[in-house]
Amino acid sequence: MSAQAKELVRSHLAHADGEQEMTREQREFYRERIKEKLQARDAVMVAHYYTDPEIQALAEESGGCVADSLEMARFGKEHPASTLIVAGVRFMGETAKILSPEKRVFMPTLEATCSLDIGCPEDEFAAFREQHPDRTVVVYANTSAAVKARADWVVTSSIAVELIEYLDQRGEKILWAPDQHLGAYVRDKTGADVLCWDGACIVHEEFKARGVEDLKAAHPGAAVLVHPESPASVVAIADVVGSTSQLIKAATEMPNDTFIVATDKGIFYKMQQLAPEKTFIEAPTAGSGATCRSCAHCPWMAMNGLENTLAVLQDENGCGQEIFVDPDLARRAMVPLDRMLDFGKNLKR
Structure with a gap:
């Protein structure tokens, strides 16, 4: 991550x-x-x-949904409501608007962002791409609409390995952005030629292998569930590596009664809802209290609250928290998104 990007992340964290x-x-x-x-x-x-x-409970109780970023956008597109309230981070609101351009899309606060998005500015990414014109550009969903518009493919963690394997079999070399840990994971799993942008999630990067190993020793029957945005040393300890939806599925289907979970602890709501008889333990992070940037919970996700959600709904103009995406930019971003959606459909057949 560039010095400028790191400073932007620090600035956002302060607020x-x-x-x-x-x-x-x-x-x-x-x-x-x-x-x-x-x-x-x-x-x-x-x-x-x-x-x-x-x-999450409020979304479910009011007829909405709780899901990963792509499923959130899909649900919003298919739902008959004319207005979407997206509780998440900004790139999720943008994706929802791209898939549902005819709908008004609001967020509780547009300040809620993502270190992966901040750490991959469009101008720097464009320069990086120009340095490697022979590579197929694959960007993670955790990017701005402007970065997506410069990609050949958009991908989610749930299909990343399968997509890179498919492109590798076609003889294509990959330029991957922005999460270096997820990029390294798919490179290791597929053997593909993957050149990674230097970016990371501030939540997942804090998980430490030594801490997970110590916790596993204290709970010898526990299974370790890890999101692939985590460092390779943490991934290596995992019993299951997967996207949010894949980790939730593993927690419900595996016979273990205890799980050590290396991803944002917000996921515990759905895990405990679906497997109330099981125990879920947060994987240790690099610090605690004042020394911890996230403590296993994204500070920007935490900005979605009851008070600002109501304020947006009470104001016809949404307190200025409406998502707009330039129509031409949206059309260009939709090209790699459509490729991903079609690829995902074919995988399920």
């Missing part, structure tokens, strides 16, 4: 504050008012697995 603590009565008031406003505005709420449990 990534969650909401103040509420009483149970206050939370219930906001929840009911949000449900009323969603109905009145012909709106549906979609939330990512990494948002706070209360936001």
